[in-house]
Amino acid sequence: xxxxxxxxxxxxxxxxxxxxxxxxxxxxxxxxxxxxxxxxxxxxxxxxxxxxxxxxxxxxxxxxxxxxxxxxxxxxxxxxxxxxxxxxxxxxxxxxxxxxxxxxxxxxxxxxxxxxxxxxxxxxxxxxxxxxxxxxxxxxxxxxxxxxxxxxxxxxxxxxxxxxxxxxxxxxxxxxxxxxxxxxxxxxxxxxxxxxxxxxxxxxxxxxxxxxxxxxxxxxxxxxxxxxxxxxxxxxxxxxxxxxxxxxxxxxxxxxxxxxxxxxxxxxxxxxxxxxxxxxxxxxxxxxxxxxxxxxxxxxxxxxxxxxxxxxxxxxxxxxxxxxxxxxxxxxxxxxxxxxxxxxxxxxxxxxxxxxxxxxxxxxxxxxxxxxxxxxxxxxxxxxxxxxxxxxxxxxxxxxxxxxxxxxxxxxxxxxxxxxxxxxxxxxxxxxxxxxxxxxxxxxxx
Ligand code: PA5
Numbered sequence: 032x033x034x035x036x037x038x039x040x041x042x043x044x045x046x047x048x049x050x051x052x053x054x055x056x057x058x059x060x061x062x063x064x065x066x067x068x069x070x071x072x073x074x075x076x077x078x079x080x081x082x083x084x085x086x087x088x089x090x091x092x093x094x095x096x097x098x099x100x101x102x103x104x105x106x107x108x109x110x111x112x113x114x115x116x117x118x119x120x121x122x123x124x125x126x127x128x129x130x131x132x133x134x135x136x137x138x139x140x141x142x143x144x145x146x147x148x149x150x151x152x153x154x155x156x157x158x159x160x161x162x163x164x165x166x167x168x169x170x171x172x173x174x175x176x177x178x179x180x181x182x183x184x185x186x187x188x189x190x191x192x193x194x195x196x197x198x199x200x201x202x203x204x205x206x207x208x209x210x211x212x213x214x215x216x217x218x219x220x221x222x223x224x225x226x227x228x229x230x231x232x233x234x235x236x237x238x239x240x241x242x243x244x245x246x247x248x249x250x251x252x253x254x255x256x257x258x259x260x261x262x263x264x265x266x267x268x269x270x271x272x273x274x275x276x277x278x279x280x281x282x283x284x285x286x287x288x289x290x291x292x293x294x295x296x297x298x299x300x301x302x303x304x305x306x307x308x309x310x311x312x313x314x315x316x317x318x319x320x321x322x323x324x325x326x327x328x329x330x331x332x333x334x335x336x337x338x339x340x341x342x343x344x345x346x347x348x349x350x351x352x353x354x355x356x357x358x359x360x361x362x363x364x365x366x367x368x369x370x371x372x373x374x375x376x377x378x379x380x381x382x383x384x385x386x387x388x389x390x391x392x393x394x395x396x397x398x399x400x401x402x403x404x405x406x407x408x409x410x411x412x413x414x415x416x417x418x419x420x421x422x423x424x425x426x427x428x429x430x431x432x433x434x435x436x437x438x439x440x441x442x443x444x445x446x447x448x449x450x451x452x453x454x455x456x457x458x459x460x461x462x463x464x465x466x467x468x469x470x471x472x473x474x475x476x477x
Contacts, residue, residue, distance in 0.1 A: 046284070081241065
């Protein structure tokens with residue numbers, strides 16, 4: 032089986048191989064902390080051995096639940112935010128036909144998302160779209176108390192119950208939440224929904240390989256066994272502190288670059304299907320490392336599209352940036368550039384070539400220009416957009432994130448900063464229990 036590859040040769044103009052190697056001791060230490068649970072946040076390490084420990088029974092239950100939704104639904108709305116949204120969205124987008132939503136219904140239900148924003152128009156338009164469809168809901172919230180998905184679920188649940196009645200609606204709702212705690216668990220128990228558990232020791236942004244990501248991905252018709260197989264291969268390949276551990280290599284390299292003043296990392300793709308993979312990665316690294324007033328700022332661009340918007344800044348702006356490029360070796364489909372007799376656009380010099388050959392030259396040309404312009408480049412090569420390689424890449428980034436956070440000396444598994452906006456929002460909305468905060472915040476906005 033092919034594996035994803037990591038090449039860091041194009042950073043050596045900024046940091047030497049020796050400077051990167053100097054972090055090997057810290058990376059070894061990080062691997063030991065992850066393996067032995069001796070580092071900060073060690074009650075959130077359930078993801079480390081998740082691929083090898085997921086049982087065939089659980090995968091079977093997820094597939095059976097997806098099949099049951101397939102029997103009754105044309106559309107399934109996955110309701111969740113952050114770690115309860117981005118992983119499924121990233122994998123489904125990476126594997127889907129770019130125009131799937133405009134094409135006739137396929138064998139599997141369409142998966143659409145809600146609860147990832149508080150957009151009134153978004154929800155009104157979603158309700159319009161669902162009004163003449165048979166739909167079901169997967170509601171995902173680890174805490175079971177997050178406001179955005181709770182609002183969306185309340186609206187969609189009311190709509191489904193109005194359509195089908197309470198009892199029938201309950202058969203089309205699946206809840207993924209904590210085993211015991213939270214409002215969603217209580218609701219699911221009272222209403223008799225099918226449920227899956229998010230284990231206590233798996234944080235939201237590390238939960239894509241649990242039912243949180245796997246159920247929506249299975250409902251969309253993709254092979255979750257292959258996704259897990261890929262992750263399992265990567266779990267094995269990155270479990271020991273060895274020279275060829277690519278998660279260590281990436282973690283060490285980005286920390287060496289950070290130490291050399293490169294404070295921003297952009298995850299770059301040359302395949303629009305990877306846009307949401309960039310969004311998932313931003314959450315993973317942003318929430319894990321951005322704390323104690325430290326951490327690389329994670330951003331993402333879709334090339335070549337963004338070469339025409341962000342390209343100028345990257346090539347020529349402040350030299351505080353490096354890039355990690357995900358390069359997909361082979362496209363799934365074939366499109367050849369035709370010959371044109373008149374050749375008014377002057378493109379006959381590339382006639383007969385695959386579109387991807389041109390894309391690869393755009394990628395290579397950009398890499399050379401960026402490296403020349405002082406933007407170090409890490410290259411991650413993905414053999415193809417297939418479940419197995421996406422599984423490898425997900426686990427690779429998760430493992431590298433844990434190592435990188437420990438090298439940086441932060442707790443990579445908490446997110447205390449996320450609470451600040453919630454406290455203010457609840458105070459502004461006069462949520463019961465927030466009376467004192469409401470009073471205080473009102474003084475500030477007069
Ligand atoms: O990574 C995290 O923990 C967060 O982004 C959560 O995933 C997000 O806030 C959603 O939380 P919950 O699943 O509890 O609704």
